[in-house]
Amino acid sequence: MILFEKKYDCIVVGGGHAGCEAALAAARMGASVLQLNLFLDNTGHMPCNPSIGGPAKGHLVREGSALGGEQAEAADNSAMLIRWLNTSKGPAVQALRAQCDLREYADHFLLAIESQKNLDVRQELVTDLWVEDGVVQGVRTKYGYTYAGRTVILAPGTYLAGKVYIGTESFSSGPLGQIPSLELPASLKKHGLEMERIRTDTTPRLHLDTLDLTSLQPQGSAEKPLAFSLWREGAVHEGYFCYLTRSTMETHDIIRENLFRSPLSMGWMEGAGPRYCPSIEDKVIRFPEKESHLLFLEPVSRGNKEVYIQNFSTSLPLDVQTAMVRSLPGCEGAHIIRPGYSIEYDYVNPLQLALSLEVKKISGLFCAGQINGTSGYEEAAAQGLLAGINAALKVRGEDPLILSRSEAYMGVLVDDLVTRGTKEPYRMLTSRCEHRLLLRHDNADRRLAPLGRKIGLLGDEKWNSLLARWRRIDGERERLEGTRLPPSDQLNRELAALDSAALREPALCADLLRRPRVPYSLISHFLPGREALSEDEGHALEVEIKYGGYIDRQQRQVARLEKMEEVLLPADIDYNAIQGLLAESRQKLDKVRPRTLGQAGRISGVTPADIQLLSIYLNSLRRRRPCEGTK
Incomplete structure (x- = not known):
């Protein structure tokens, strides 16, 4: 094996949606990145339906944009048609879906990869991990090279020991017509990773x-x-x-x-x-x-x-x-x-991952995308973005970015995978999110852009445009909360057309907007002075005001639940020392090694009684070792 002359901060294995987002994120955060792809023409490939978005999936794409990811740009750049889904339902589940040109989408990612500073790309087939004393050192390839890296992100998609089935015919393959990765799965098993099989299907x-x-x-x-x-x-x-x-x-x-x-x-x-x-x-x-x-x-x-x-x-x-x-x-x-x-392939049991998507037993090794048991371009891109961010943060010596279930669909996705695992292709659904009214398409920027700015993925131009947007929305909200609209024949005719009661006396604009079916565009039409918000900004303001009571109630629920999320579990906790835990619970807690008491409560099979025993045990630890294990 020949040792390549350059050592990288991050090596990304794979050129699909997860691999591209991971490589771009790490490079944009200043890490030196090498992306290894077994076939460069497959960069950003869409082997299934070339659509992006839909309920929950569209939320992931919008969140990626707010953090500084690339998938939203690729989708918009290649869209042939786009529309809102679930428009007859509430704002929590409304989402965009676009039918994309698969070639233009892939070309967008390939150009972004090849143009990105700090990012080298090379067509090579990775066959082996280089690990010493539980720390990843790099990778080895089919062409005889060893590449050294401080972190490695595995994003190989459906290529690991892939096998295609068409009726009675079957053969080793990646997505139909592509070569599979046969040696890397054996290397992962050699290094102690638990691998399982999963399958997905596509259409004629x-x-x-x-x-x-x-x-x-x-x-x-x-x-x-x-x-x-x-x-x-x-x-x-x-x-x-x-x-x-x-x-x-x-x-x-x-x-x-x-x-x-x-x-x-x-x-x-x-x-x-x-x-x-x-x-x-x-x-x-x-x-x-x-x-x-x-x-x-x-x-x-x-x-x-x-x-x-x-x-x-x-x-x-x-x-x-x-x-x-x-x-x-x-x-x-x-x-x-x-x-x-149908294509069947190996994946890593995601219970072996931390919330940062780093493999628990191999420091510096991250997994993202379908290798973690997920399906879908959006789920893959979201994981790739987070893995790239956390690999770069690890190189900096900083704490990982861990999104909670109340902060982002991305947080729900990762928490579900690493806490509950999956035995079938995991798909993001709005029903998986218990706080979905807080995690809407229209407020992804408020939730996540400050984090994207903090870690270095959002530059001055993008950040300043967001600040201006927020000032416009906040200023308009203040105006609506303090301005009364007098009744008029024209206004009452408009209200009647919406089956809304006529005004008999001046009413606060915000109260009028809280009525069902009354849109911001109607109120702004009758308000003199300031230029109305754009349609996108007006929709965000309308949702905030119209659903404000429900949003406040859900925020109070989150505040109560976050008390359990603030209780950190010691990394070296011995679950066998906790008397009364069910044997199944003890086994699962030891396997998942949850980060917080709240995460422990979401593990399948762990009961409320187990959580109570765990809480009592932590209190006893605090008395013996003051403050250890809690914030």
Whole structure:
């Protein structure tokens, strides 16, 4: 092995969504970074549906933008259409979703990587970790090089011992057509990491010219300018559509008749598949009473005629896939360009990670993305961003950035993984977040941008633009709280159109805005003087005022819960010394090694009685060793 002449602060293994965010974050924070990617053309690759966002996922993208990440920029730069989801529901679950051009998205990340100061990129296949005395020293590659690094971030996606299944055919592979990483998983096991198997599925891709879209319902982009990024103006996108279709009883009959040819039914695959994005054969088996399932035909690029079938992932044989596809309305003459398939791969049990995403037993080694058992580009990018930040902070000798469950969806994501683990592909959902009214799309900047500024990811230009935005919103709120709007015939006609009571006497603008269905735009129209806020700023102000009572109540709940989060557990605590703990609880506490009493309470199988015993034990420790273990 040849030792490369330069030692890096951080080595990132992988060039997907997690790897790119990790490399960019660490480099932008001043660390010297080497990114090793087994195939540079796959940088920022979207092997599944090229869409970004959706409920909870869109929140992650917006939070990444507030911290100083890149995914929001890549999504906005490549969007073919974008729209709000869940608009009939409350602001906590409303989120953006964009259909992106997969090539433009990947090109954005590749250019960002190759242009970034402090960041070297190289096409190499990592085969081995270099670890001495429990501390990572670097990596070794297929081409005979050893690279030294003070920290290493593993973000290899689905490539670890990847195996693709299409009907009765199976072969070692990364995402279809790519080489897998076969030696690195063995190295991770050699160094004591517990590895498990998991799987994900994808759908057939169709040729646009073989589809009849005239009978299908189109779904276009929003008519108003929208963007994920906090740092750019929204855009209106035209010319591209998704089309709604449905499976039929004929589709379901074809699936049932061929289940014996499914690798899943034959028991060939070890790993669990995605619960919240099941294959079409899973849906037919689990919901036999349903006559059809909603599907979407979605474009993947401006530069080709490939169409993705959303909600139609499958691993059945190609001839069966052809029959299934041609049973769908609008697809009777469809030609399949790429078959659907399942891919099974190794992942690291995330219970072995700290909240910083650092491996507990190997100092300086971080894991991010699908190697931690997650699914989705957004979940991967969020973990990559946090891992890159924490690797750079470790090099600086500073404490890691750990986001709480009440601060960010990112905090919920990481806490779920390292506290509860996962046996199936983990997907971020709004229902996983107990404080989701506090973690909205519209306030991601308030929650996280100060942290991005503190660690060095937000420069003066971005920070000053945020300060100006906050001054405008805060100033307008002060004006609404102190200004009364007199009744008028025109105002009352507008209120009547909204099924809102007429004004009989002057009313505070803020009180008027608290009424259901009354928007900020209506009030600003009747207020003289100051220029109205932008639509995005007005929406943020409207949510703050209209839902203020609910927000205050949730903040009080968080304050009560945070008392348990403030109780730190000693790193060397001996759970066997605590009398009365259930054997299962003792085992799980020792494996997870929670950081706080609150985190201990979220471990599956640990009971409230266990937490009470643990609290009593900590109090006894305090009496013997004053203040140790608590803030």
